[in-house]
Amino acid sequence: MENKHVYRLQGLSCANCAAKFEKNVKSIATVKDAEVNFGAAKLTVIGEASIAELEKAGAFDGITVIPETERKEQKAEPFWKKKTNVIAMISALFLLAGYAAAYTIGERHIATILLFTASIIIGGYHLLKTGINNLVRLQFDMNTLMTIAVIGAACIGEWKEGAVVVFLFAVSEALERYSMDTARRSIQRLMDIAPKKAIVLRDGKEYEVDVEDIVVGDTIIVKPGQKIAMDGIVLRGESSVNEAAITGESMPVAKTIGDEVYAGTLNAEGALEVRVTKQVKDTTIAKIIHLVEEAQAQRAPAQQFIDRFARYYTPAIMLIAFLLAIVPPLWLGGEWLTWIYRGLTVLVVGCPCALVISTPVAIVTAIGQAARQGVLIKGGAYLEEIGKLSAIAFDKTGTLTTGTPEVADIYPFGGLDEKEVLKIAAAIEKQSEHPLASAILRKAEELQISLDSLQVSEFRAMTGKGAAACVNGTMYYIGKPSLFSDASIGEDVRAQITRAQKQGNTVMLLGDETKVLGMIAVSDQLRENAAFVLETLRNLGITQTIMLTGDHETTARAIASSLPLTDIRAELLPEEKLTAIQTLQQQSGRIAMVGDGVNDAPALAAANIGIAMGDIGTDVALETADVVLMGDDLGKLPYAIRLGRKTMRIIQQNIALAFLLKVLALVLIIPGWLTLWMAIFADMGATLLVLLNSMRLLRLGAVSK
Template identity: 40%
Template sequence: MGETVEKRYRVEGMDCASCAAKIDTAVRRMPGVEDVSVSVTSGTMTVRHDGSGDLAAIEKKVTGLGYAVSQLAGRQPAAPHATEDTHTCCSHDDHEHDHHGHSHQHEHDHGDHDHGSHAHHDHDDAKADALEGLHGHDHAPMTGPWWQSRKGRLTILSGAALVIAYAVAHLLPAIAPYAFIAAMLMGLIPIARRAVMAALSGTPFSIEMLMTIAAVGAVIINASEEAATVVFLFLVGELLEGVAAGKARQSIQSLTTLVPKNALLEENGKTREVLAETLAVGATILVRPGDRISADGTILSGESAIDEAPVTGESTPVRKGEGDTVFAGTVNGDAALRVKVTAAAADNTIARVVRLVEEAQESKAPTERFIDRFSRYYTPAVVVVAALVAVLPPLVAQGAWDEWIYKGLAILLIGCPCALVISTPAAIAASLSSGARRGLLLKGGAVLEMLGKVTAVALDKTGTLTEGKPKVTDVITFGSSETDVLTYAAALETGSSHPLALAILARATEDGINIPAASDARALGGRGVTASVEGASVFLGSPTAAGERIPLSEDQTARISALNDDGKTVSVLIIGDTLAGAIAMRDEPRDDAKAGLKALTDNGVRIVMLTGDNSRTARAIGEKLGIEVRAELMPEDKQRIVGELQRSGLTVAKVGDGINDAPALAAADVGIAMGGGTDVALETADAAILHGRVSDVAAMIALSKRTMRNIAQNITIALGLKAVFLVTTIVGITGLWPAILADTGATVLVTINALRLLRPAS
């Protein structure tokens, strides 16, 4: 037996719960197949097999059921351990750095990831058409106008036949039954063909089979008019399901259209237009004002306001300059930029987001798995109940056979579980897509469901609650002006990549200071830097090192100590033999941190900061944000504290940078990575906040709660309509065509209700 391998397929025309059920059951019975995961919402199928199976036979089996199938880019051998139960039975289917921090640039080899999964393989159209003709394929992809799809054409044809039958019945009443039978067969033959194929593949209780039995039974009891009407309404319902399912898929796939097709490649001092998908990592591109950026990259030169709303949901343009990261699909504002490409087209942020969401849609939530298990017994039970309703009253109470068979057939249609089993995955798919468009990435329904139960959030400090890079907060003057202090300090730090140096240079640039050249620059390990600037000997370093050169007065020492007590790092400047001043820097809280934390506490969520930084700095940030602080922690300490919170009865979300907090992220009920689209941030934890806003933690929890309310509404709609029509059918108020509305109508209502999640919360 070979090693376990995963293959992923795009399945076109999979629009409802019964579709996933038929495909899952049929493929699971194939030789060599170990597991199958079918996602109606993303239109994909993932097959785990031991290498001994015939992949061509698997594709043929799916095609035989009436669906177009194409293999997506290949995957590496799957891990040997068991994956999450994704059986789709009937699914619609810090250690913190100090202020001298480290660079947050991470490179990750994607060689072992399937980043080409969005480049769908071309179909052989002629072969596909031939197969459709053989198998009655009316599940053509809903990519164009609905009336151009095979489903649309079949529905129109069936409707026209029904209208003609009514006209014939009016003009020639004697042949009315035959006219309605002909109209019924127009739509029923493709349905019956699919029912037979599904039964042969292991799904005897498909909606197509129930529909076929009901229609044929109606003809037998001389209700051919209703039989034809029911078939037409069934086709209308399927068509509406297809339109709704297509809308849900397009909501996330539309992100891929944000990336421009062309790019201006810069080579040897000249630019030329090339296809964006051909850009190689390391290439340099020119992005003009107003253009969409064609690749993920780092700005080499230029400064501009970048509109990141398409990727992160951030409504306000972000000012970015040399060294900053930009995303494909975002819009350059007011100045030309030269950008070094850091990711190939198949691996840019948007492509990875789309892939992540599609995979997440295949991961079932606990509620969804429960409903799947329930539906395995529900549908056969409905068939038994329908049979008993049809035969018991005539046998036991001398009821009329025609009347009770009619009621039994109606119950068959009422009992179809499509609306029930799609109630959860439709809501979760819409929610995952909605979150992704706002920069909230969740890896599956289980994560989405768990977020709504979170009662405590543990957050890192550096890079999570704070920006992750220090800023100049105070410029202190002792013997020189503020401008002179910044001028000479910036001259010493020019060319340095140290975080404190970058903070000083950024402040000097912000203040419009002309920085003079420095000569004879020397770094004094761990103490500071010295150089000659405009003929004067200048030193910038720690207060201790400065005190060794020139004694500090009590007042000066007190001012520096006060800044240190506020969690700030202080560098002292000496020009010649004069104590010129000092510069205080601190990694400041994110602009939205306080509001984001308040949103959590307002919802009764306990919040705590877990940081490896020193207590003094952590307390200063904690007091500013009004948050409980646990400082000077090693990674194992953070994991231990998460465990303590859980043992106290809290459901804990851990928010970190997704890099050096792995133990705590793994221990938490939900691990949330905070990062700007890096590979680690996207792939380490259960969820990721693409834009890095603290307020997005509360937004994730709110999205979860909104989704669970939507699921409850969907289940109520699905079961409520069935209960109402069940009672009205038994007492004789409603018949076959209202019964089909109880099924397809409920399915459409549930899907439309789920699609409300695509809209931003009010």
């Protein structure tokens, strides 16, 4: 049996650092194998290694190693207090001071140069150290590219250019680190859904113990209003349980003896005794956490185009500059100073400022514009992916629907009218905390029905069935059809019940001791703009729109009947949603998942793009997702797709523009037609053109119905 240990990591900052840390751990003599999951910040070790040895292996990045089973709260450090960000801000202050000095006393003044030099050293110490080490090892990546740019700028006296490059790189690094920290906190919040302790009944006595100490076969007690700590089977008691965190079902589920319950779900009314059937590591919520982490590992960050291109671009620029400086004087009789000057001019032209900002400037512009339009996009990679989508899967509850139960229809029987049925029902349900009760009360308030004239007494809740109360001296009952005898439900009432249920509604009957007086159909209402959004997506070229839901088949079919969906898959558990996404990826290529609940988290993470609804989405769905539609507005989805497509076109234009201008400048340097100041001007011109081209993204507005 393999000796396997799993650890959580704090301080892991970048994908390159993760690879280096993994290599260092593997080099420990007692370790047979090791694997770092960068997205989830986890380390799996096969073999033996102490915490001290592991942290020594990660000392270069300040990595802290914590056993997975140890409960250690990580304090969230404010963005502006992180050491790397503070250093970047100090560097920016010197950069601004340098610009001020250049304007007042001149760019070549010693004070101005010292200010720009301070900005470079403070902000670029780690960058330059890494870049120089890479140069020694002949490894060419983005760090090497930035280092060459800074050194090249300094060599020909362009201290300002070097300082700007250092600052821009520091900003991009800080944003990447912040994004990864946010993603990792989402897993911690997912882990916090289930309680850490539970009340266990042993030998007739109650003990509060850690969930790790609970074994299969133990009996736990769950009081009203508490979360269930472990998966199990109900031994005693009746209650309704909110299982939205697991199944996505918006309506509470009645539980009685023999029914299965899940860790992380909320017990609403009655006390339950539950026999534990799974260890804490095997609970449904634990599986969801595992699925999220695995999905994140599958979507490891790919190297950006510019970073890959730098492996060829940087040595090529260095070689061109070197050859231009020495070949003409050595073999063609040229003057050394003239050709060294031209070689330095090549370094200026090669300074990758325009290339470096060609992608981030478009991304920052697009993300900023999207935020103003109510769409939160968590990184440039997601802009690219969202622009390439051909299929989108939707959760039902809270995504295509509002997620809030509403009264759909009221059917009066026995001589009462609709308002009288609703008035009596509201009088009873005013005493209840059930979600369906709130739907009835909202409807009564909407119709301005006053309950002041009614005297209500003897209220009692019947768990899993309904409620009863004496209203103005008459005992009334409201709840499921099973609450009433077959004799009190006539054929016409039964036909209405069947019709409403086929439409996906939840049915409640109101009656007295002898007969049914009315029926109230409650449903999760379709979003007003859902059909418009799906039609717009089809016009944008999205060929497949699929509903994935944990709801019953009848409810899903009823909702889908008024929507232009291409496929419906119902009664899915979280792992089944994940499997569905993976199957659709094989069939359609790139696919997005739109959801709002914890049960959607694995599918959100596995999809090429995870899109969460804003206001009603759980924290884990919002932070696992790559795109968040703020304001809970599904109508922003087509805008996000158009923005992604336009951003990618502009990025491609920016890269081509910057590269072609540099090639042209290099050609003009050889005959001496491009002087040093012209080279600087050309580079600044390329930068300006890239900026202006990116600003075109500001003209793209959102349109929702």
